[in-house]
Amino acid sequence: MIENDSPRLDAVFRALADPTRRAMLRRLAHGEHSIGELAQPFAMSLAGASKHVKVLEAAGLVRRTVQGRTHRCRLDGSRLAEAYHWLRDYEPFWADHPDAREGLLRADDAAGAAGHRHNRDRD
Amino acid sequence: MIENDSPRLDAVFRALADPTRRAMLRRLAHGEHSIGELAQPFAMSLAGASKHVKVLEAAGLVRRTVQGRTHRCRLDGSRLAEAYHWLRDYEPFWADHPDAREGLLRADDAAGAAGHRHNRDRD
DNA sequence: CCGACAGTAAACCATATGGTTTAATATTTG
DNA sequence: CAAATATTAAACCATATGGTTTACTGTCGG
Structure with missing residues (x-):
């Protein structure tokens, strides 16, 4: 049961309210990617992209597994589902x-x- | 065709990222309401609520018709549909x-x- | 005309956001 | 070990956000 007053929905919608982050999600829909790979398409410092990924991760939209010095990110759809259902x-x-x-x-x-x-x- | 890099989606998701505004939308799903009526359930000044409504309006989620000194607000679902389709x-x-x-x-x-x-x- | 009422505007405040640059931390490689 | 690589951390900046309070505008009712 998704409450209307839900910090989770707050975080998900806030995370989706940025075109860079939506593009990152879109990229992740094609498969796993490292932070550097996610950052590459944007005219933005790596640190900046890293912060975007952190926002996505905090919203539960992305999960990360550290493999040596690279961080592999993958999409997690469950929180997107909550937003989808709210909208429905x-x-x-x-x-x-x-x-x-x-x-x-x-x-x-x-x-x-x-x-x-x-x-x-x-x- | 909804572009990923869309200021409209930005505005819609940003508008939805606040529980007060989501509650207002929910209320408007039951029917039209004035600003004062929308403000009433919240521990918030009327001016504060007015600003929230303006955000919803700017995102295209709410439309307003002025009737004398009261403003009647109603939900407009089309922008919600865009967000829904993006999520789908x-x-x-x-x-x-x-x-x-x-x-x-x-x-x-x-x-x-x-x-x-x-x-x-x-x- | 005058006061009450609905709402906005403006100024203000604290905090969040999106971005940068410059370290710092690990890890891989020569 | 040393250098290069991948990423985060921290400090910083400009602007946005959510909220307030105090005017101000406009409309309704006597």
């Missing part, structure tokens, strides 16, 4: 179903109202 | 399909490789 509850607000808004996201007000479509757990 | 490309990284990672998000490297499942437009 708003789907009626962009989908073709203008009436589907009706009563959506009300699972918490009327907590007992089971059987609702879309009554997922997150918030 | 990473679905293989949290879904049960550990092998579905293979070749995913490669639509751009091999631009001509059509027929790929999951070869959506965003980036």
Whole structure:
């Protein structure tokens, strides 16, 4: 159950709010990469890139294993899933179903109202 | 086609990275609200809440119509959809399909490789 | 017209963020 | 061992962020 007031969501969305970090994630979707490899495409010092990776890691989006002097980073999708699921509850607000808004996201007000479509757990 | 290097995505994710703003969005999912109504649940000055709404508005998540002295805010889902679609490309990284990672998000490297499942437009 | 009300603007403050440069720490290699 | 490599740490800087308080603007009700 994803709380709306969740430091985890804070960290994930904050981490995603930077184009450099999104590009790094995208790169990591192709496979593991070292810090230097991640830094290479950007006009940025290695230290700067290292800080970006640390933000991604702190948000739980990237995990790192140290192999000798290089750090291999890989994407961890679970936190992305939480963000995705949080957003999914708003789907009626962009989908073709203008009436589907009706009563959506009300699972918490009327907590007992089971059987609702879309009554997922997150918030 | 959602670019990875997109100021819009920056603004949306940044706007979502705050629990107060997420709670406001949630509230707006139940219907339109004035600034004062949005501010009320929080231990925060009206001016503070007003600034949060402005951030949401700047990100395109909220639209406002002035009615006399009150401002009625309503949720606009289209920008949320962009964030959602951006995240969706990473679905293989949290879904049960550990092998579905293979070749995913490669639509751009091999631009001509059509027929790929999951070869959506965003980036 | 006058006061209450809804909201913004502006100035201010503390802290966070994104970036740099210059060390410092490990590790690999000659 | 010494030099090169990969990365972090630390100090620093400019700007952004989240919040306040104190005006100020505009509208509604008498």
